[in-house]
Each structure stands twice: as C-alpha cells, then as structure tokens.
Amino acid sequence: MIMIVWCDRCGRALDEGPHSACAAARELEPPRYCGQCRRRMKVQVLPAGWRATCVEHGDLTPTSS
Amino acid sequence: MPESVLARAERVLETGVGLDEAGVLEVLRLPDDQIPAILELAHQVRMRWCGPEVEVEGIVSLKTGGCPEDCHFCSQSGLFTSPVRAVWLDIPALVEAARQTAATGATEFCIVAAVRGPDARLMAQLAEGVKAIREAVDINIAASIGMLTKEQVDELVALGVHRYNHNLETSRSYFPHVVTTHSWEERWDTLRMVRESGMEVCCGGILGLGESVEQRAEFAIQLQELDPHEVPLNFLNPRPGTPLSDQPVLDPKDALRAIAAFRLALPRTILRYAGGREITLGDLGTRDGLLGGVNAVIVGNYLTTLGRKPDEDLALLEELKMPVKALSATL
Numbered sequence: 250m251i252m253i254v255w256c257d258r259c260g261r262a263l264d265e266g267p268h269s270a271c272a273a274a275r276e277l278e279p280p281r282y283c284g285q286c287r288r289r290m291k292v293q294v295l296p297a298g299w300r301a302t303c304v305e306h307g308d309l310t311p312t313s314s
Numbered sequence: 315m316p317e318s319v320l321a322r323a324e325r326v327l328e329t330g331v332g333l334d335e336a337g338v339l340e341v342l343r344l345p346d347d348q349i350p351a352i353l354e355l356a357h358q359v360r361m362r363w364c365g366p367e368v369e370v371e372g373i374v375s376l377k378t379g380g381c382p383e384d385c386h387f388c389s390q391s392g393l394f395t396s397p398v399r400a401v402w403l404d405i406p407a408l409v410e411a412a413r414q415t416a417a418t419g420a421t422e423f424c425i426v427a428a429v430r431g432p433d434a435r436l437m438a439q440l441a442e443g444v445k446a447i448r449e450a451v452d453i454n455i456a457a458s459i460g461m462l463t464k465e466q467v468d469e470l471v472a473l474g475v476h477r478y479n480h481n482l483e484t485s486r487s488y489f490p491h492v493v494t495t496h497s498w499e500e501r502w503d504t505l506r507m508v509r510e511s512g513m514e515v516c517c518g519g520i521l522g523l524g525e526s527v528e529q530r531a532e533f534a535i536q537l538q539e540l541d542p543h544e545v546p547l548n549f550l551n552p553r554p555g556t557p558l559s560d561q562p563v564l565d566p567k568d569a570l571r572a573i574a575a576f577r578l579a580l581p582r583t584i585l586r587y588a589g590g591r592e593i594t595l596g597d598l599g600t601r602d603g604l605l606g607g608v609n610a611v612i613v614g615n616y617l618t619t620l621g622r623k624p625d626e627d628l629a630l631l632e633e634l635k636m637p638v639k640a641l642s643a644t645l
Contacts, residue, residue, distance in 0.1 A: 258554075259554070260397065276620075277592055277593065277619055277620045277621070278618075278619050278620060279618075279619075279620065281397035281398070282397065289397050289399050290399070291399050291400075291401040292378075292398070292399065292401065292618075293375070293378065293401050293403055293407070294374075294375060294378075294615050294616065294617060294618055294619070294620070295374060295407070295410075295411050295414070295615065296372040296373070296374055296411050296414045296415045296418075296613075296614035296615055297411075297414040297614055297615070297624070298615070299615070299620070
C-alpha cells in the first residue's frame with residue numbers, strides 16, 4: 250500500500266495544516282514533490298499532459314496520480 | 315477640447331495606424347464603465363485589420379529548469395528556490411508533443427528552452443528535433459531558445475524555423491527591476507538579427523510584474539517600434555520560490571484594459587493569449603479578451619504549468635464564430 254504523507258505541491262507534511270490552496274493550485278500545475286518521500290521530482294510538462302519522475306519511486310502521470 | 319481616446323481609437327479603426335503612447339496610457343486609465351466600449355472598438359480593429367481567424371499554437375519545453383538567468387518571474391531559474399528541476403525532452407517525446415498539438419488544429423508549434431542562449435548541445439538537439447517533426451507532422455515550427463548569435467540565427471533559418479520568439483518581457487525602463495543578468499538591449503539585438511534574417515518575429519511580455527501603467531504604455535509603444543509579427547501577452551502567474559512569488563495577480567479589469575490598449579497600439583499584429591490568462595481572467599474574462607482584440611491562443615499546457623483543455627478553447631472559438639486559422643493560410 251502506498252502512503253502519501255507529503256504535499257506534492259509545497260513539499261510539506263500533509264498533516265501540517267491545510268493544503269487547500271495547494272490543491273486549488275494543482276488544478277493548473279503538475280506535482281513537484283514526491284508524495285511518498287518529499288524528493289523533488291523531474292517534471293516534464295507536455296501539451297496534453299505531464300510526466301513526473303521520482304528517483305526513488307518512479308514515474309507519475311496524470312492518470313497514475 | 316482634446317480629442318477623446320475613444321475618438322482616437324476610432325481613427326485606428328479607419329487608418330490601421332496604432333495609438334501613440336499618450337493614447338495607450340489613456341486606454342489603460344479608462345474608468346471601469348468604459349471598458350466594454352474600448353474592448354468593442356479593439357475587437358473591430360482586430361476584425362478589420364487582422365480578420366476573424368484565430369491562430370492556434372502549442373508549446374513545449376525542450377530543456378526545462380536550470381537556467382543561469384535571474385528573470386524574477388521565472389520558476390526555471392537555477393538561482394531561486396523554485397521546485398522546478400532541470401530536465402531535457404527526448405526527440406520521440408518532442409515529436410509526439412508536436413503531433414498532439416497538430417491534432418488540436420493548431421498551425422504553430424513552438425519549441426522552448428530555458429537558457430541564456432543555446433550551446434552546441436542544445437542547437438544539435440533542436441536541429442534533430444526540428445528534422446524529426448518536419449518528417450512526421452504537418453505544422454509550422456517556431457523556436458524560443460534565448461539570445462542568439464548571428465550564426466545561430468542563420469542555423470535556425472536553415473533548419474526551417476519560421477518564427478522566433480524572444481520576449482522583451484516588460485518596458486525598457488522596468489526591465490532592470492525584473493532581470494539583472496542581462497539587459498533589455500541584448501534582447502533587442504537578438505530580435506534585430508531575427509528580423510534581418512527573414513524569420514517572423516514573435517515578441518511580447520508579461521503584464522503584472524509590478525510595472526506602472528505608464529511603463530505598460532511604454533512597453534506597448536516599444537513593441538510598436540519593433541513591429542513584430544506576433545505579440546504574446548502573458549499575465550503573471552506568481553511561482554513559488556521566485557522573487558515575484560508574492561506579487562498579486564493582475565486585476566482582471568486591468569488585464570482587459572491592457573488587451574484593448576495593446577490591440578489599439580498594434581492593430582495589425584497577431585495578439586496571442588499566452589500564460590496566466592486562466593488565473594487572471596478565468597473563463598469569462600478569456601471570452602471578453604477574444605472579443606476585445608486577441609486573435610491567437612496557446613492551447614493546452616504551458617512550459618511548467620497547465621492550461622485549459624484544448625477542447626474547451628476550441629469550443630469557445632466555435633461559439634464565438636471565430637474560425638481557427640488553417641495551415642494553408644499560413645504558408
């Protein structure tokens with residue numbers, strides 16, 4: 250089971266206060282941090298999507314996230 | 315009694331000659347209740363001097379992040395604490411991005427890199443990418459890879475790049491508040507070389523960087539002097555970790571005033587909605603701008619942020635009875 254404990258926008262812990270502004274911003278942004286380990290991901294935005302890669306946890310796409 | 319700005323805008327409609335700086339400034343200062351009238355005039359100017367068609371473009375980042383420059387709005391500078399990491403796009407993915415863009419009906423595909431200027435590695439990657447796209451996808455290719463040497467300009471022409479984007483970003487007087495690692499004049503030099511090469515010049519900027527309305531008017535007139543084929547208008551989307559992360563988003567009414575003002579300064583230019591329209595104008599404002607002088611859009615995602623779904627923009631254009639410019643019309 251995958252444990253998401255970090256905000257994928259700001260990189261802070263999800264239980265450290267609300268992340269509603271991050272969630273709203275994420276409507277128009279790809280993730281930047283890995284939700285499992287907080288590492289900054291390599292993110293490629295494409296005209297019709299995006300692809301993010303965590304060196305530890307692998308690839309994320311809009312459908313997989 | 316001095317002639318009203320609306321009367322002067324009427325003359326732009328008749329003559330196709332853009333407003334002067336004082337006129338642009340007056341448009342930028344119009345009271346709220348006159349915004350609909352000036353947008354309507356700007357729309358008429360666009361329809362008369364550019365026609366009803368809308369040019370659709372997609373963009374992609376060939377090299378993201380790690381930029382040595384300090385453009386204060388940009389999440390791709392390596393000098394700030396932005397979470398954006400450096401990444402390169404491979405050629406198959408670049409071709410697929412061009413294919414996705416063409417599938418929307420777009421005629422333009424702009425390949426962008428976050429650099430001061432291209433090195434040999436980037437020029438080689440771009441050359442390979444342009445060749446691969448031209449073999450596989452029917453679309454015009456534009457590029458935006460920073461400041462160029464004359465030799466690099468010639469190389470882009472030889473590759474078949476038809477338009478080059480290099481934004482001045484803001485007025486000459488405000489530029490040093492936004493960028494300190496290079497000058498406005500260095501950007502101008504690249505634009506001059508691009509113009510002389512025969513490539514189409516694409517040059518715009520970002521509104522809402524903290525510039526005054528006077529500096530916004532100054533910028534419009536500096537673009538008028540440059541006379542680019544296309545002006546992309548961005549609205550600041552404050553990015554985490556950049557020096558402008560806390561800058562307020564531009565008021566939507568000011569954004570609409572600016573759209574009308576830039577159209578009236580540049581009656582014959584392609585005026586393109588670029589980044590930031592979603593958060594500055596929303597859906598309703600986007601519509602107002604398309605009925606207020608804008609005649610081109612970037613569809614889909616941007617370089618590091620996401621845009622509206624292309625289908626939504628294309629449906630809006632259909633609803634507004636604005637035909638998408640066909641590729642045959644651009645050749």
